[in-house]
Amino acid sequence: MPDSASETVIIAAEESGGRLDRVLAARIPALSRSRLKALILSGQVAIAARTIRDPATAVNSGDTVTVTLPPPEPATPAGEAIPLNIVYEDDALIVLDKPSGLVVHPAAGHASGTLVNALIAHCGDSLSGIGGVKRPGIVHRLDKDTSGLMVVAKGDRAHRALSKQFANKGEGPLKRGYLAFVWGAPDRPKGTIDAPLDRNPHARDKRAVRAGGRHAVTHWQLLERFAGRDGKPVASLLACTLETGRTHQIRVHLAYIGHPILGDATYSTGFKTKAGLLGPQSQAALQALGRQALHAYLLTIEHPDTGQNLEFRAELPGDLRRLHAAFAADSGVAASARSK
Numbered sequence: 001m002p003d004s005a006s007e008t009v010i011i012a013a014e015e016s017g018g019r020l021d022r023v024l025a026a027r028i029p030a031l032s033r034s035r036l037k038a039l040i041l042s043g044q045v046a047i048a049a050r051t052i053r054d055p056a057t058a059v060n061s062g063d064t065v066t067v068t069l070p071p072p073e074p075a076t077p078a079g080e081a082i083p084l085n086i087v088y089e090d091d092a093l094i095v096l097d098k099p100s101g102l103v104v105h106p107a108a109g110h111a112s113g114t115l116v117n118a119l120i121a122h123c124g125d126s127l128s129g130i131g132g133v134k135r136p137g138i139v140h141r142l143d144k145d146t147s148g149l150m151v152v153a154k155g156d157r158a159h160r161a162l163s164k165q166f167a168n169k170g171e172g173p174l175k176r177g178y179l180a181f182v183w184g185a186p187d188r189p190k191g192t193i194d195a196p197l198d199r200n201p202h203a204r205d206k207r208a209v210r211a212g213g214r215h216a217v218t219h220w221q222l223l224e225r226f227a228g229r230d231g232k233p234v235a236s237l238l239a240c241t242l243e244t245g246r247t248h249q250i251r252v253h254l255a256y257i258g259h260p261i262l263g264d265a266t267y268s269t270g271f272k273t274k275a276g277l278l279g280p281q282s283q284a285a286l287q288a289l290g291r292q293a294l295h296a297y298l299l300t301i302e303h304p305d306t307g308q309n310l311e312f313r314a315e316l317p318g319d320l321r322r323l324h325a326a327f328a329a330d331s332g333v334a335a336s337a338r339s340k
Helices: 020-027 033-041 115-123 156-166 249-256 269-277 280-289 318-339
Strands: 005-010 045-047 064-069 086-089 093-098 147-153 175-183 190-194 197-200 203-209 217-227 233-242 294-302 309-313
Touching: 005 020, 020 033, 020 045, 020 064, 033 045, 033 064, 086 309, 093 115, 093 294, 147 156, 156 294, 175 249, 175 318, 190 249, 197 249, 203 249, 217 249, 217 318, 233 249, 269 280, 280 318
Parallel strands: 147 294
Antiparallel strands: 005 064, 045 064, 086 093, 093 147, 175 233, 175 294, 190 217, 197 203, 217 233, 294 309
16 A cells, blocks of 8 residues: 655745635645545644644644645455454345444545455455445445444345335334433333434534434333432433434434433533443443444344345343443442432
8 A cells, every 4th residue: 555645834924813624725726625624534634743633723823734645545445354243144135233333334534444345355246236336235324333233235136125125214124223321311111203304504424403304203212220329310221213214313313302322422422421420330331332322233124035024133242231231230239328
């Protein structure tokens, strides 16, 4: 792989106070502003050796700005020997249990090390090409830090049939179930969130409930409540099912009703102070988690060839099992203290 190149810009007096991305776009005409913004967000731009990740950062006269240009990404992803936890496989499809931390397909900042790279190594060129060269076989996605079940199409016929199931909006055999550890506890056993989603106007990489957005429906059921240091419910475990599959849907919907997912660095930032209400084991487990506590535990599909309904379940991964055990232990301690 070729070495990275770099560009260095020294900010002039008349540029002082300007936005970093705008100043760089004017000084490095070979790079578009959108390309520069992507480089900034991915940590490829530094001012005086300090990495900058905000394109709106104001520059000062005399600043030395270094832009690192990663080597070009290959047009077609290459197969990589990345372990896959395959739950089911036949000639038409693969169902797998994706670990947290694994990006589904190559994108900016993730040219390799993705699920697609692993699938190419496992399947060769037999994956469906409908999704394009960078998304072979990909019918649906899970966020990088969400674990759990996914189905992948091996051929174009299977891809079309599975995609139709995912587009049916709650009708038909498709069922997607998630387990989510959330802040607080709902005051009723179950409910439905019917709230349209669109891009957040203030942060384009986030989603928000907005009038006029895309139809989105999430059903939830309360499974367990967990007590904090004071014996009051501080967190809970919900089972969620989707009628629609919008980007970040469960994460945004649960935050919208006041119960954001634990560990969600994007949508639960206002709840960080609640960590002090957790018991000691729960605090330690949450700190060690390092991702949103969301797992796709249930997937039911109609097989594209046989028409048979197939149901798959995936137990909580180790990090979420440890979180659950910690909550249960601390809740037991709190209950014991109240009884004395």
